[in-house]
Amino acid sequence: MTPNARLTWSSNLETGIRQIDLQHQELIEMINELEAAYLDGHDDNALNRLLPRLTTYVVFHFGTEEGMVRKFAAGTPHAEHHLAEHGKFTLKIAAMKEVGSTDKHSALGDLVEYLKSWLLEHIMKTDKELGKTIRAQRAT
Numbered sequence: 261m262t263p264n265a266r267l268t269w270s271s272n273l274e275t276g277i278r279q280i281d282l283q284h285q286e287l288i289e290m291i292n293e294l295e296a297a298y299l300d301g302h303d304d305n306a307l308n309r310l311l312p313r314l315t316t317y318v319v320f321h322f323g324t325e326e327g328m329v330r331k332f333a334a335g336t337p338h339a340e341h342h343l344a345e346h347g348k349f350t351l352k353i354a355a356m357k358e359v360g361s362t363d364k365h366s367a368l369g370d371l372v373e374y375l376k377s378w379l380l381e382h383i384m385k386t387d388k389e390l391g392k393t394i395r396a397q398r399a400t
């Protein structure tokens with residue numbers, strides 16, 4: 261995937277945990293909507309409506325995953341790493357509130373690119389690793 265391509269769901273993003281995969285599909289939809297608003301120059305809609313909605317969903321989604329981390333991977337290096345990645349992402353979104361009005365459009369563009377690459381990388385490595393751990397324990 262090239263850096264500017266729109267995110268699309270595909271089976272290679274599957275973690276094997278249905279609840280997580282469905283939430284990831286929802287997140288991808290929301291990031292795509294945010295990107296579309298940015299590209300159309302609808303910054304107010306992106307910042308005042310879509311970003312708060314995405315933020316709320318991210319809190320819910322991270323809550324789901326972190327519950328699974330605590331249940332299936334408590335005290336492991338994975339747990340520490342996984343939570344740290346979620347923390348970074350949350351801070352990045354929160355920082356958008358501090359951006360001055362003249363820089364908003366370019367900051368929004370940077371944020372969209374960050375969200376896209378973070379999500380893909382996080383799913384491909386960290387969430388898949390969690391999925392594997394959960395599936396291994398469910399199988400026993």
Ligand SMILES: [Fe+2]
Pocket residue numbers: 325342346382386387
């Ligand atoms: Fe995660």
